[in-house]
Amino acid sequence: MSYKCDFAGERHVFDTLAAVMACATPARSGDALAGLAAQSAAERVAARAVLADLPLRHFLDHVLVPYESDEVTRLIIDGHDAAAFAPIAHMTVGDLRDWLLRTETDASALAAVAPGLTPEMVAAVSKLMRNQDLIAVARKVRVITAFRNTIGLEGRLSTRLQPNHPTDDPRGVAAAVLDGLLHGVGDAVIGINPATDSVPGASRLIHMLDDLRERYAIPTQTCVLTHVTNAIAIMARGAPVDLVFQSIAGSEAANRGFGIDLAVLREAHEAALALGRGTVGRNVMYFETGQGSALSANAHHGVDQQTMETRAYAVARAFDPLLVNTVVGFIGPEYLYDGKEIIRAALEDHFCGKLLGLPMGCDACYTNHAEADQDDMDTLMTVLTVAGCTFLICVPGNDDVMLSYQSLSYHDALALRATLGVRGAPEFEAWLDEMGLLDAQGGIRALTDGAETLVRRLGDASLAA
CATH class of the missing domain: 2.30.170.30 (ethanolamine ammonia-lyase heavy chain domain like)
Known part of the structure; x- marks a missing residue:
């Protein structure tokens, strides 16, 4: 046709x-x-x-990736909620855009239709929208998840504390964690990308993070971003796994390149739920995505990278995750060339994920050979926060010394809280107050005010040295 x-x-x-x-x-x-x-x-x-x-129905009748050979397509089509789709079934893509932008189309209306939207419908409507349209609609969507704290409430912006270390040295990781906590960062997750992906190495880091969390009764969740098959093995050995992580993509072939399929994700999901480690909720999965992943694996089926990215969100929502984030500029300028392309892609990903009912966050980042800089990330973190982004990733000093790319810093989170008035998860915020880290206005206390006392309370003298 x-x-x-x-x-x-x-x-x-x-x-x-x-x-x-x-x-x-x-x-x-x-x-x-x-x-x-x-x-x-x-x-x-x-x-x-x-x-x-x-017509929106056209995307149900004309799939972009063959149903017979792709389990992601089968997941999308077989899981489509016809009842949720019925109120908008008569619309075209242009009609959907108009409806999304109406004032009366509020959070409850958007939540009601989310199960009836396919990734292709959502990707299509995003292509008709300006950046301000993507922001205006996304900020209306409310997706709330919980494990040891509650994420996604209105007026809240959570943060992932990413204390990566080039040799996985526990002392170096712990120092970066301490630094982040002193800046009020880490309510979404304290999550480490291990330098070497092995079961013993990941287990050591998991135990270290859990010991730190328990010692100070921190109401957050921890995660070592090891491969899902490692996480399954680690859980079988009795390690204290909070969240199961995996990078995912929008086609069966691309996921096979990651060494996964839907069956192994189901196995991991069930194993994590069986541990029962959450205190205020049971969302146990953490997924990362990024435009270009399917293309880089030559598994895009002739489909544009933004649509393939949105198809990955169908995989994510099948497992009711606590967190999903697009690592938007990480793959490199071959896929998103400069700051303008990175900002646009991040707003698309955030909009599409939230419209499909996901707790979308973003790693506002770029590689050193991209035509982008930290000013672009300042713009991106600001517009994402205005758009109601669920969480952002923060690393010490903007520079991930293990993955060798640039992201946001702990100080950037403080700037967003001060400028836009967003706050962390309520349980985490109460803990910060208990630890004496909040000032009278609810902001983070300046580190010059009793910093030594706070360090002694949060960590050993060896970590503060």
Whole structure:
């Protein structure tokens, strides 16, 4: 089936639905690399005109990745909630955009239709939206999850404390954790990317984090971002696993490149639930995604990278996760070339994930060979917070010394709280107050005020040295 549009005195023909989706996407380097991008601004506008007039039902009848050979497509189609879809079933993609932007379309209305939306529908409507549209709709969506604290409440912005170390040295990790806690960071999760991905190494770090958390009764969750199969083995050995982590993608082939399938994710999910370690909730999964992952694995099926990214969210929502985040600029400039592309992609990912009912966060980041800098990340962290982002990732001094990329710092979280008035998870905030870390206005107390006392309370003298 082909799709046609006359625009500016020229007829544009798109041979497939995937071609319409790709050509309607804002320009980005990954789609150009894959040979999928629009060849001109006129072609992009024509594709958007076609897309705006497509009925939402069209995406149920014309799948982008074959149903017979892809378990992610089967998950999307077989799990589609027809009853939730019914109120919007008569709409086109353009109609959906208009409905999303209406004032009367509130959080409850968006939550009601979420199970009836497929990733392809959501990706399609995002391609018709300006950045301010993505922000306006996403900030209306409320997705609340819980484990040892409650994440996603209105007016709240949680943070992941990421204390990575190039040799997984426990003392170095503990020092970075202490630094983050003193800045009020870590309510989403204290999560380490291990330098070496092994069961013994991850187990040592898991025990260290859990000992620290228990010693000071910190109402948060910990995670070592080891492969899901390692997590299963670690749980079988009785280690104190809070969250199970895994990177996921939008096709069966791309997930196979990560060494996973839906069956192994189900096994891990069930094992983590059986541990019963949550105190205020039972959301036990943590997923990371990123535009370009399917393309980099040559597993994108000729579909643009943003649509493939949104399909990954179907995988995530099948497991009721505590946290999902797009590591938006991590893969590199081959997929998102500069600050403008990174910012746009982050807003798309956040919008699409939340519209599908996920607790979306973001690693506002870039690699050192991208045409981006920390000013771009300042802009990104601000617009994401305005858009109601669930959580952001923070590392010591903006620089992840193990993964060798740039992200947000602990101080950036303080700046957002002071400027935009957002607060951490309520249980974590109460703990900060108990530890004497909150000032009279509810902000983080300056480290010059009794810092030595706080360090002695939160860590051994050896860690503070």
